[in-house]
Amino acid sequence: MTAPDRPQPVVALRGAMLSWAGDPFVVGAKRARRYDADAIVAMAGGRIVAAGPAERVADALPRGAKVERLPRDTLMMPGFVDCHVHYPQLPVIGSYGAKLLDWLERYTFPAEAAFADERVARRVARDYLDENLRQGITTAAVFCTVHPASVDALMAEAARRSLRLVAGKVLMDRNAPRALRDTAKRGYDESKALIARWHGRGRLGYAITPRFAVTSTPAQLEAAGALWREHPDCWVQSHVSENADEIAWVRKLFPRDRDYVGVYERHGLLGRRAIYGHGLHLAPREWRALAATGAALAHCPTSNLFLGSGLFRWDRATKPGRRVEVGLATDVGGGTTLSFLRTMGEAYKVAHLAGTSMPAAHAFWLATQGGARALDLDGKVGNLAPGFDADLVVLDLASTPLIAQRLRHAADVDEALFVQMTLGDDRAVLQTWVAGRKVHDRDAATGSRP
Numbered sequence: 001m002t003a004p005d006r007p008q009p010v011v012a013l014r015g016a017m018l019s020w021a022g023d024p025f026v027v028g029a030k031r032a033r034r035y036d037a038d039a040i041v042a043m044a045g046g047r048i049v050a051a052g053p054a055e056r057v058a059d060a061l062p063r064g065a066k067v068e069r070l071p072r073d074t075l076m077m078p079g080f081v082d083c084h085v086h087y088p089q090l091p092v093i094g095s096y097g098a099k100l101l102d103w104l105e106r107y108t109f110p111a112e113a114a115f116a117d118e119r120v121a122r123r124v125a126r127d128y129l130d131e132n133l134r135q136g137i138t139t140a141a142v143f144c145t146v147h148p149a150s151v152d153a154l155m156a157e158a159a160r161r162s163l164r165l166v167a168g169k170v171l172m173d174r175n176a177p178r179a180l181r182d183t184a185k186r187g188y189d190e191s192k193a194l195i196a197r198w199h200g201r202g203r204l205g206y207a208i209t210p211r212f213a214v215t216s217t218p219a220q221l222e223a224a225g226a227l228w229r230e231h232p233d234c235w236v237q238s239h240v241s242e243n244a245d246e247i248a249w250v251r252k253l254f255p256r257d258r259d260y261v262g263v264y265e266r267h268g269l270l271g272r273r274a275i276y277g278h279g280l281h282l283a284p285r286e287w288r289a290l291a292a293t294g295a296a297l298a299h300c301p302t303s304n305l306f307l308g309s310g311l312f313r314w315d316r317a318t319k320p321g322r323r324v325e326v327g328l329a330t331d332v333g334g335g336t337t338l339s340f341l342r343t344m345g346e347a348y349k350v351a352h353l354a355g356t357s358m359p360a361a362h363a364f365w366l367a368t369q370g371g372a373r374a375l376d377l378d379g380k381v382g383n384l385a386p387g388f389d390a391d392l393v394v395l396d397l398a399s400t401p402l403i404a405q406r407l408r409h410a411a412d413v414d415e416a417l418f419v420q421m422t423l424g425d426d427r428a429v430l431q432t433w434v435a436g437r438k439v440h441d442r443d444a445a446t447g448s449r450p
C-alpha cells in the first residue's frame, strides 16, 4: 500500500480480476494476461492503492476499510479507453447508406452545425458521457465541433464527473459548409484559449484537432503544428487514410507530398501523443513514418465496416521492429455503437477478413492498456495496479441467458472473455467506477444522472 499524504477513506472491491503483466503482442496472451479468481482492488483518493490476490491484499487494508463483495460470474477489469470518437455525432449514429465523404455532407456537417447553440452542446455532452459510463468507457479522445463552446460543454461535464478525457475543437477552414469553417488564425487563437482554459485541469487534456487534411489549408496545418510545438504536452488527433476517394482528394490537394501521412509529417503533426483515426490503406513508407515518430492509430472497426471503408491490417501494425501503437475506438457516429464489447467483436471479424486473428487477451488489452499506450497515458489508466487511476469496470459474465449457458461450456478464462466480446453488449457492464467512485450500477440504474 502506498501511504497518501492525508489519510483517505479506502474503498475496496473483492471478486475476480483481469489485469496486465505485459503486452500480449510481445510476450503472448498467457504471460500478458493476469487472472485472479479472488482478488481485491483497493482505492483511495481517486487512485488504486492495492490490487492483487485477496489473501495478500486483505491484510494490508486499513481497519474499517469498506469492502464490497462482487456477485459470482463477474469480473473486475480496467475501464475501456476509446481512442477516437465524435461526441457531436451521437444524434446521427446509425444513419443510412453513405460512404465517408457523402456521409460527412449528409449527416455529420448538419449535426455539427446544430452546436452553434450551446444548449445543444450541453445536452449532447451529457447524453454522450452518460452512455460512455453505461458502457464502461472511462477514458476517451473526443472530437468536438468547430465551435469553442462545444469543447467547453464537454470539458465542464467531464470535470464534473472527474473523468480522464482528451478533447479538442475541430479545425476546418475549407471544404466544409461556411457555418462550420474557421480560419487558420481563428482556429489557432481559439485552440490556444481552450488549452489555457482546460489542458491539465483535473484529468482533462487538450487535443489539437485538425479534422483531416481535406478540410484544412496548408496554412491551417502549419498553425496546428506551430501550436503543438508551443504546447508539446498537448495531444494531436485527426484522421488518415480511411477511404479511397478521400486519399485521392488529399493527393490532389497536396501534390507535392509523398503520401497522406507525409502531409501531416511535413506540418509537424506526427509524434508521441499524436493519434490518427483509421489508417486503413497505408503504404509501407507511411507505416514506417508512424512507427519512427511514435504517432499512434485508432482502429475503428464498426465505423470501417458501416461506411464500407476497408479493413485494418493488424499484421502491418504489429510488425516486429516497426510497431505502431494502436488503440481501439468507436468512432461514433460513423461507428455504430459505444459498446466496447461490440467494438472488440467487430475488431475480431475485421482481423479475420484481413487474414489474421484477434485472440481475446489481445482484444481486451487493446481496449484498455493498448489504448492507454496509444494515447501516451500508460501508467495512468488501462491497468489495475497500485498508482493507476481508480477507473474500472465490473463485467457480468452471464448477462443474458444465451451467454450464461455458453459460459457453462467455457473451458478457461480466455474462452469466457472471447464469449463476452462475441456475444456481449451494454447488458454485460454491471458497474463502472471513475476515480474510485461508482458512477454506474446497472441494477440500480433508475435513469438518474451521476
Ligand SMILES: [Zn+2]
Pocket: 084, 085, 086, 239, 277, 331, 334
Ligand atoms: Zn472519426
